[in-house]
Amino acid sequence: MRQLGKLALPALVAAALAPVMMPAQAADTVKMSVVAFLSGPAAGPFGVPSRNGAEVVIAAINAGKLPAPYNTVGLAGRLIDAEYIDESGGNTKQVAEYRNMVEKRGVDVALGYISSGTCEALTPVAEELKKLTVYAVCGTPRIFEDARRSYVFRTMSHATSDNVAAAYYVKEHFPKIASYTAINQNYAWGQDSFRDFDATMQLITKARSSAKLQWPKIFQGQYSTEISALLLDKADLIHTSFWDGDLEGFIFQANTRGLFKKKKAIFTVAETSVYRLNKLMPDGLMVGARGPYGAIVRNRGSELNKWLITAYKDRYGQYPSGPAYQYAQAVLAVKIAYDAAAKAAGGFPTQDQVSAAMKGSSFESFSTHVKMSLGDGHQASTENGYGITKWDAKAGELKLEKVKFYPADCINPPEGTTSVDWIKGGMQGAKC
Secondary structure (H helix, E strand, C coil): CHHHHHCCHHHHHHHHHHCCCCCCCCCEEEEEEEEEEECCCHHHHHHHHHHHHHHHHHHHHHHHHCCCCCCCCECEEEEEEEEEEEEECHHHHHHHHHHHHCCCCCEEEEECCCCCCHHHHHHHHHHHCCCCCCEECCCCCCHCCCCCCCCEEECCCCHHHHHHHHHHHHHCCCCCCEEEEECCCCCCHHHHHHHHHHHHHHCEEEEEEEECEEEEEEECCCCCHHHHHHHHHHCCCCEEECCCHHHHHHHHHHHHHHHHHCEEEECHHHHHHHHHHHHCCCCCCCCCCCCCCCHHHHHCCCCCHHHHHHHHHHHHHCCCHHHHHHHHHHHHHHHHHHHHHHHHHHCCCCCHHHHHCCCCCEEEECCCCCEEEEEEHHHEECCCEEEEEEEEECEEEEEEEEEEEECHHCCCCCCCCHHHHHHHHCCCCCCC
16 A cells, blocks of 8 residues: 555545545556355365465466466566455355455456356446456356357356267267266256256267256255165266265265266266365266366376476475366466557556457467357367276376367357257367
8 A cells, every 4th residue: 555645635635536445556566356265165176276276377477487488477567466255155245245346446357256156147247347357167158158248258168068078978988878867956057067968968879868867956965865866767877067065075975875886977077076085086987177177187298287287286285176277277368468468559458458358369278278269259168178087006196097188169169159059959060
């Protein structure tokens, strides 16, 4: 904070008359909010790794120590002043917090968010306040399929790619699967995830869906009834998009009941638990990371990926999981946009110039290539991957076998087409 004694009298008068007084901040910083679940059932598997991924990259950006070509200091030369905020508490709280940090605390860039529900609630507010907002995760394709956006971006693929890739992986590795069932949380995320998986399975395989799908409430925690129903179901395969604490609770309870010895299972988000559960994770589960992140890309050899794995492990004592990559990628995208906008402008850029630089951009991230090719240049498109869990007794760690990546143009709908219409129309234009 500047000291009042150093302000000229006209500045004091103007500040006193202003309807909302913005907090002073150093002229050589960019104030960034980083929002993730820092408490509650989603904090351990998602929120804390997300914050850590952002934190390690922000520190490197401020020190100019990212690998080339991103090894310049700051965002267009200005250091990042990061504020870490808890996403817990529900949509009403998050909308109020967002307004507060934009209107009263002077945030330049709002970054983060994990829950699809949060992002759906915040998007119209971000557009109303005209504030650059970069979603690091979320999942719902509706954000950019329902309307054009001017100030909101998402730097990873949406959930349709997760579930289309899941169906391809099942077809390739378990072609004899004749039927499948599912257990998904009963709200938009779970419903949309199964919708896309089911539609793709019907299109590319001969397997058929069970009529006995399980739809527990989010944060339910106990799944005895649902597991009993899954054990009785004659389907060969279980699909689930469980996340947060529900994911690990279900894995423990189902494994105790022997569910995974009787049926194959594909988890679209379970990579988040690979490093957390380690030996406690059952063998033979098909798991995804909502993209090419975390344990899925552990053996990729790019310099950026090697740097992130080393820097993260040195700082936090464990390997970076999917959420760490996703938040790291969002921060990197902001840096690239600021630097490109400054170069084009010949000086420190305005918010509109940064948004213009991010729109439709294409860049090399830590573990994959990112194209902001959907949603009128506001929605990223990337490849997606799956692997199968296997405990490596010699190495003393859980690993993923048979990792397979599916190209972005294979598993994402083309620009101008909604996910539902694209799949129902036979996934026209898919390049697999």
